[in-house]
Amino acid sequence: MKRTLSDRYEENTELLTKELNVDKNFDIIKHEFQSGGVRLCLFLVDGFGNDLSIIHMLENLSRLEKDQLKKDPLSILQQRMIPNAEIERSQEVKEIATMVLAGQSALIVEDCDELLLIDAREYPIRSPEEPDLERVVRGPRDGFVETLVFNSALIRRRLRDPSLMMEYLQIGRRSKTDIVIGYIGSIADPELIRRLKKKLKGIEIDGLTMGEKTLEEFLFKKMMSPYPRVRYTERPDTVASHLLEGHVIIITDGSPSVMIFPTTYWHHMQHAEEYRQEPIVGAFLRWVRLVAVFVSIFLLPVWFLLEENEALVPEALSFIGISESFSVPVFMQILIAEFGLEILRMAAIHTPNALATALGLVAAILISEIAIEVGVFTSEIVLYTAVVAMAGYATPSYEMGLCNRLIRLGLILSVGFFGPIGFFIALMAFFLTLVKTKTLNTPYMWPFLPFNGRAAADFLLRIPQPYKNNRPSIVHPIDKKRQP
Numbered sequence: 001m002k003r004t005l006s007d008r009y010e011e012n013t014e015l016l017t018k019e020l021n022v023d024k025n026f027d028i029i030k031h032e033f034q035s036g037g038v039r040l041c042l043f044l045v046d047g048f049g050n051d052l053s054i055i056h057m058l059e060n061l062s063r064l065e066k067d068q069l070k071k072d073p074l075s076i077l078q079q080r081m082i083p084n085a086e087i088e089r090s091q092e093v094k095e096i097a098t099m100v101l102a103g104q105s106a107l108i109v110e111d112c113d114e115l116l117l118i119d120a121r122e123y124p125i126r127s128p129e130e131p132d133l134e135r136v137v138r139g140p141r142d143g144f145v146e147t148l149v150f151n152s153a154l155i156r157r158r159l160r161d162p163s164l165m166m167e168y169l170q171i172g173r174r175s176k177t178d179i180v181i182g183y184i185g186s187i188a189d190p191e192l193i194r195r196l197k198k199k200l201k202g203i204e205i206d207g208l209t210m211g212e213k214t215l216e217e218f219l220f221k222k223m224m225s226p227y228p229r230v231r232y233t234e235r236p237d238t239v240a241s242h243l244l245e246g247h248v249i250i251i252t253d254g255s256p257s258v259m260i261f262p263t264t265y266w267h268h269m270q271h272a273e274e275y276r277q278e279p280i281v282g283a284f285l286r287w288v289r290l291v292a293v294f295v296s297i298f299l300l301p302v303w304f305l306l307e308e309n310e311a312l313v314p315e316a317l318s319f320i321g322i323s324e325s326f327s328v329p330v331f332m333q334i335l336i337a338e339f340g341l342e343i344l345r346m347a348a349i350h351t352p353n354a355l356a357t358a359l360g361l362v363a364a365i366l367i368s369e370i371a372i373e374v375g376v377f378t379s380e381i382v383l384y385t386a387v388v389a390m391a392g393y394a395t396p397s398y399e400m401g402l403c404n405r406l407i408r409l410g411l412i413l414s415v416g417f418f419g420p421i422g423f424f425i426a427l428m429a430f431f432l433t434l435v436k437t438k439t440l441n442t443p444y445m446w447p448f449l450p451f452n453g454r455a456a457a458d459f460l461l462r463i464p465q466p467y468k469n470n471r472p473s474i475v476h477p478i479d480k481k482r483q484p
Helices: 009-019 051-062 073-081 093-101 148-156 190-201 212-219 236-245 265-269 279-308 330-349 353-374 379-392 398-436 453-461
Strands: 028-035 038-045 087-090 105-109 115-118 164-171 177-184 231-233 248-252 258-261
Touching (some): 009 093, 028 051, 051 073, 148 164, 148 177, 164 190, 177 190, 177 236, 190 248, 231 236, 265 398, 330 398
Antiparallel strands (some): 087 115, 105 115, 177 248, 231 258, 248 258
16 A cells, blocks of 8 residues: 555545544545635545634635645645644645644645645543642642643743753554653753663553553553652752753653653652641641651551560650450551551542542441441540551652551561561561662662762752852753852
């Protein structure tokens, strides 16, 4: 089958009709008409075309006089008759079909071996709302949506730097998913950009079934480590601040989450709210958040360790222990409580919003109260499980929160099966995993391992912006200075 256009109108329309399966697809429109003494044929996907732009274009074409398109018709149409800003020519059938399925309109003109690709598309879009997982008391309420063009516009609204680059790529042999690599060319490390592009261009897959998550799995082909290597955000202001530091982002069409590279463990502990308050208040919020995160990981395993090994309990903590009789072993109680929490979390996700609060109250109050009365749980188990669950939701990163739950469960199992030795071995294994983990050659525990005093102080104390003169050295920025 011929894969390029010729100067024969019938052959060109037949090629595109077969390539797009117009006869079998109800939503692919093929509109043939005459104007200016020549035959034209318009192909587009119903639902992707902007109705006003298409109608305006057809009205302009209907005003053409006879023989007006006899000499160089494509140039006349492109420069005078079609008002759309983005128009290009193409001859390759495969490329044309891809662009039509991406939302552009293809206009075949009689006696021309090229056609016009007219960008008159309009994707279905929801309004930019504040992300549920990254709410702030003070700050903008807009968030990313599922449309690539709108997301890049939300970023450019905040960064009017001419060196802000938004480079376009397509990934997926069948899905041909649009993605964009964003960075500030005068700041970002060229080697990091080159490495990311090389990895992206090397991805061979039918389609990005899970969008940006599939991309992450191809970029970091590590199966054993539970720690997230990418920071996801749905806030344009968070993306803008990272771009100014020298980070690189990836926007995936169809996803409201933007990926930020490279990231460390401590990036997942930051939240926009800390930068929307006074520095001392922001530092206080960060410390409370850090304490809550570590409580969610270690409180239940350490309590279980001390409960099972009374010789390890210091005199000051002699109150630790179960004061009432119980029939179910403590280890089994903790496991039942842990799995009960996960079931409750999944049930809340799949429950309609109007019923989610009621479900949580029923599960948290009635089930736990009755379980204590019948002797399945002791009061201490319910108390510590509730504290751990509440502290876990203080983790800013959803991916890190899931990872922390897995680590907590691993520590509980190590105590239950192997006692104190198992606990310390498991703790050391998780710590070594953190130390050895790298994201695009960036140490995961920076700025503490390797140590960088200024960056560590900024993380712990939330230094005010006027005193943050340098960009983070870990991203190797070209322009190291934020301000004189």
